[in-house]
Amino acid sequence: MTSSNETPRVPAGPTGAVGPVDSSRVPRYAGPATFARLPRLDEVAAADVAVVGVPFDTGVSYRPGARFGGNAIREASRLLRPYNPAQDASPFALAQVADAGDIAANPFDINEAVETVEAAADELLGTGARMMTLGGDHTIALPLLRSVAKKHGPVALLHFDAHLDTWDTYFGAAYTHGTPFRRAVEEGILDTSALSHVGTRGPLYGRGDLTDDEKMGFGIVTSADVYRRGADEVADQLRQRIGDRPLYISIDIDCLDPAHAPGTGTPEAGGMTSRELLEILRGLASCNLVSADVVEVAPAYDHAEITAVAASHTAYELTTIMSRQIAEARNPGDE
């Protein structure tokens, strides 16, 4: 494995996409980690889906450490395999998926970091790629959404999280991990007829948090709703609300119960299982998913890579949805 030309990779398939390193020939724990052992962006002509890290956690209100989340997800993703039976698709053969590395955001200046993330996202989206972003704390959803809205107009948002993240300010700061979606609504970059939180739970500052959130246009599917109604019914309801609008999915890994995702900064008891999350996502496979993020993985609090494994599978399902749609757009009817 001395140069990319010699690296044995999973066979390309009809699209010619450069695939992941072949784990039957190169042990999956060998070599530097990219997401799912995919090629780096500079090893391919162009990417349809760019997996990009944002090692930034200056926006957190409690435990820090999500700056290490992206690389923890990459490490855990070594075990992903090229065929996704749950969606009957080989995501890395249907489209060119590549690891675009990390965005170098300033850890000492949140405003500058937000600008840097937006500019880097503009550049990636400008190449025609969809973004699968690995956080980082939830602050980064704002610049990512700004960039996506420049391309698609105001987008539908599905926000999986224990928290609302529509609070106003923390210590007077407007850009934090608890405020990205209020800012996004204020900026007019979300389609307020199709906004949903999923997995919400836990104590709030006051009832006003909920009334403010509702005024912004959000619907809420609580973690208890998911448990009571089941993943399929929840996915059906969300799909109907989203319709064919361009959709952004933002997944705070703390939507999962701390038993399924202990490695995160603001854990709340009573969360969804990783099975429920993955099943809801599979139920959204027909939505027009333009980009997505998985954020708030803080490996210092993780055990046995529980959180990073859950996050890697979450990103895999999202990537599969995007790859299938790219393939379908290229060759309507077959796949």
Ligand SMILES: N=C(N)NCCCC(=O)O
């Ligand atoms: N986005 C995440 N993970 N957490 C927001 C929690 C904000 C708070 O401490 O109230």
Ligand SMILES: [Zn+2]
């Ligand atoms: Zn959260």
Ligand SMILES: [Zn+2]
């Ligand atoms: Zn969040």
